[in-house]
Amino acid sequence: MTSKKFNLTDFLINNGIIIVLVILAFATGILQPTFFSMGNATNIAMNVAPRFIIACGVSGCLITKGTDLSAGRMVGLAACLAGTLLQKPDYSGKFYADLPDFGGMWGLWVLAVLGICILVCCVFGFINGIVISYLQVPAFIGTLGMQLIVYGVCLVYTNATPIGGYHNMYTGVAKGKFLGIIPYLFLIAIAVGLFMWFLYNMTPHGKYMYAIGGNEQSAEVSGVNTKRTKIIIYMTAAAMYALGGFLVGAKSGGSSVNMGQGWELEAIAACTIGGVSVNGGIGRISGVFIGVLVFEILKTCLQYLGVDTNYQYIAQGIVIVVAIALDIRKYIAKK
Amino acid sequence: MAEQYRLEMKGIKKTFPGVKALDGVNLRVRPGTVHALMGENGAGKSTLMKCLFGIYKMDEGEVYIDGVKTEIANPDDALHKGLAMVHQELQPIPARSIAENMYLGRYPLKKYGPFKVVDHAKMYSEAEKWLKDVKMTFNPRAQLGTLSIGQMQSVEIAKAVSQSANLVILDEPTSSLTDNEVEALFRIIRDLKSRGVSMIYISHKMAEIRQISDDITIMRDGTYVGTWEMGDISDDEIVRQMVGRELTNVYPPKDDYRTEETVLKVSHLSSIHKNSFQDCSFELKRGEILGFGGLVGAQRTELMEAIFGMRHIESGEVEVLGQPVHIKAPQDAIASSVGMIxxxxxxxxxxxxxxxxxxxxxxxxxxxxxxxxxxxxxxDKVVKESIAKLKIKTPSGKTLIQSLSGGNQQKVIIARWLANNPDILIMDEPTRGIDVGAKYEIYQIMIELVKQGKSIIMISSEMPELIGMSNRILVMCSGHITGEVEGEDATQEKIMAFATKFDLSGSAVNESTGEV
Structure with missing residues (x-):
């Protein structure tokens, strides 16, 4: 066992990014007192929720040494799919002119549409899993192809037209608050977090996932059905993107084919910042949550400080590279 | 002999933590001869060569090249001093051309304005010349990956010659060659010999050694046994010198717990690869420890991995507990009550x-x-029980396995399989890299298991272990089961004789087919 003695250098390396961001947040709070307001907290929470759900999906792929570059496009597809099926009956530019008015059944229909979104994305997730486990295409390439395919499907489906005029039962999912205080969105994210935590820590599937990431050959020898496990991981991930996309659509009240573009990279970055090792086998849901939160706070801080949007990208990029460099350092130190 | 040696190594000593790998080894190679270096697995042949090439630093000893005392710092330095090695496992870059592989790290350069660029024309013409020199007519621009292993080896030799090496070390060069390729290799070797190049030939194949070598040096357990001219020593004598040691390891006392019940029956199992295991048949009884002996490369591991569903089989049947099974993946094997370490x-x-x-x-x-x-x-309960039962030394079950010693890691893996309560446990080199104390504990666990009516297949390259632990030993050579020895009658000489039962073409002579 390594000694439990506190080592400042190790502590700084292990938590460097988080420490820097806490400092940044306080600095922002001092310069812009509104940063520490209930309104801003809600705003951050609302932004964190869907991203956290998506990052939860990607985390499984990362833990098994894979990745999923089709995440963002699946988010977009789910958002568009939900949008086209949940427009107000009296909206003039309806995608399906014949979409019936569900009257008192709108609540159920919203749920049904969520189911449809998850189902459709799971089909793509299943294909991802098959390509990666049976055809043994590297995850990076396989999901890169899927990214293009899903984008294409979305373009064909929507004909590249923006979608709006949502029924308020749908937008209410995002805008509503439990007891008027806690946004539903936040509650859903917490529920997803708990579910994923359970899946990762309490089920054989979770154990197999960590085992595959730790040493795929050992897992195979130990009788783990690695192929099936990976397919389930990519399908679960796709379901998360569908849920995320569904919620993002509700939150923004409209969607287009460009929704979710590049979100997979943000999600991967957030996972890495939260301690999901790019070398596989290591990662916790709590870490994913911290990673997403840190990334979102970074963005908000930069906005509050009035940094030009263009520069914000540069700052985000630097954070990603530094975070991964630090992650690798942890790995090297172990040898 | 007042003759001057091409290479002389005197009193080489090398100690690794806890192990004396080389203890006063001598090697004298005459110019223009092929010198066979023989010894069991782990006798120290590779270590000696690594010391020669400066990959390991020797603790004591002297090296003379052409009578001049030399110190070799690293493989590059060795090359400059005329030493080249053709590795057992080649490390080429298959996607690049033959010439590029030959000149890797020493590309001929030419000036191109202010820059130095690779002189491709020169590289290809030189490569072609050297290839012709070893009677190989490949296009040096061809991708190396398109060649067979044997041809790649010839390229390696051409590379060695092109570096004007006058001592070439061939480490098990024929282990993956076909008959024709072996013949081609021998032609090259004879040609080099006639030009005064010396070679050290490391191999287990007696017939080859007989055919190609002039002298032989035998090593055993890191010590120097002796050097003979090939004509002065018989095959039997070579085997005796290689294995002739006392049984120093201690094994727990064991009784015969074998019953009449056959738990595993393997019939005519053949790999999809021709040079892997072929037509292997055997039975395993309940309560038996069945040893599998043989040299490295005898395909014992491959056979076991096939039984466990990790490799594809071309033909043959497996029966577990009297039922025919079709094991396609490890999970099938586990379901059939088989475990594998x-x-x-x-x-x-x-x-x-x-x-x-x-x-x-x-x-x-x-x-x-x-x-x-x-x-x-x-x-928690299962883990706690196995920690106690197998005496795994760890603070708790939450400890990461990588912080344990090799012996304790092995016990955890045994615990993994015992948790499934299999009837058959395959153990491939169960005590490799484990210290003596932990070895004894693992032997005790094995005996405890057969006492409980489980059956064990143990592959081991350590002959004393094989003899000390097995009720019965099957010996493999070149993918075939070449012999069977009862535990009580087993001697190292008998096993070695079966393990080296190659015919001249390099494949095994199978005597006991159908016998099981």
Whole structure:
């Protein structure tokens, strides 16, 4: 066992990014007192929720040494799919002119549409899993192809037209608050977090996932059905993107084919910042949550400080590279 | 002999932590001869060569090249001094051309304005010349990957010659060659010999050694046994000199727990690869420890991995507990009550970044899962029991397995399989890289298991272990089962004789086919 003695250098390396961001947040709070307001907290929470759900999906792929570059496009597809099926009956530019008015059944229909979104994305997730486990295409390439395919499907489906005029039962999912205080969105994210935590820590599937990431050959020898496990991981991930996309659509009240573009990279970055090792086998849901939160706070801080949007990208990029460099350092130190 | 030696190594000593790998080894190679270097697995042949090439630093000893005392700092330095090595496992870059592989790291350069660029024309013409020199007519622009292993080896030799090496070391050069390729290789060797190049030829194949070598040096357990001219020593004598040591290891006392019940029956199992195991048949009785002996490369591991569903088979049947089974993946084998402890503990045994808990329970999580949820209590109980029963030295089950010693890691892997309560346990080199104390404990565990009516197949390259532990020993050579020895009658000489039963073409002579 390594000694439990506190080592400042190790502590700084292990938590460097988080420490820097806490400092940044306080600095922002001092310069812009509104940063520490209930309104801003809600705003951050609302932004964190869907991203956290998506990052939860990607985390499984990362833990098994894979990745999923089709995440963002699946988010977009789910958002568009939900949008086209949940427009107000009296909206003039309806995608399906014949979409019936569900009257008192709108609540159920919203749920049904969520189911449809998850189902459709799971089909793509299943294909991802098959390509990666049976055809043994590297995850990076396989999901890169899927990214293009899903984008294409979305373009064909929507004909590249923006979608709006949502029924308020749908937008209410995002805008509503439990007891008027806690946004539903936040509650859903917490529920997803708990579910994923359970899946990762309490089920054989979770154990197999960590085992595959730790040493795929050992897992195979130990009788783990690695192929099936990976397919389930990519399908679960796709379901998360569908849920995320569904919620993002509700939150923004409209969607287009460009929704979710590049979100997979943000999600991967957030996972890495939260301690999901790019070398596989290591990662916790709590870490994913911290990673997403840190990334979102970074963005908000930069906005509050009035940094030009263009520069914000540069700052985000630097954070990603530094975070991964630090992650690798942890790995090297172990040898 | 007042003759001047091409290479003389005197009193080489090398100690690794806890192991005396080389203890006063001598080697004298005459100019223009092929010098065979023989010894069992682990006798120290490779270590000696690594010391010669400066890959390991020797603790004591002197090296003379052409009578001049030399110190060799690293493989590059060795090259400059005229020493080249053709490795057992070639390390080429298959996607690049033959010439590029030959000139890797020493590309001919030419000036191109202010820059120095690779002189491709020169590289290709030179490469072609050297290839012709060893009677190889490949296009040096061809991708190396398109050649066969034997041809690649010839390229390696051409490379050595092009570096004007006058001592070439061939480490098991024929282990993956076909008959024709072996003939071609021997032609090259004879040609080099006639030009005064000396060669050290490391091999286990007696017939080849007989055919090609002039002198032979035998090593045993890191010590120097002696040097003979080939004409002065018989095959039997060579085997005797290689294995002639006292049984120093101590094994727990064992009784014969064998019963009449056959738990595993393998009939005519053949690999899809021609040079892997072929037509292997054997039976395993309940309560038996069945040893598998043979040299490295005899395909014992491959045979076991095929039985366990990790490799494809061309033909043959497997019966477990009297039932024919079709094992396509390890999970099928596990379902058929077979467990396997693999040879490469780090590569496909442990999960370094996971805890002992997870490492123990990974193959049996199904047993502790209720309504989709793993019962941590049950896992804890199983792990605690195995830690106590197998005497695993660890602070707790939460400890990462990578912080344990090799012996304790091995015990965790044994615990992993015992958690599934298999009837048959395959153990591939179960005590490799484990200290003596832990070895004894693992032997005790094995005996305890057969006492409980389980059956064990043990592959081991350590002959005393094989003889000390097995009720019965099957010996493999070149993918065939070439002999069977009862535990009581087993001697190292008998096993070695079966293990080196190659015919001249390099494949094994199979005497006991159909006998099982």
């Amino acid at each position: 693999t040879e490469d503990r780090r590569g496909n045994g442990i999960f370094g970044c996971l805890s002992i808990d997870d490492n123990t329970a990974i193959a049996s999580y199904k047993n502790y899962t209720h309504m989709g949820k793993i019962s941590k209590g049950e896992v």
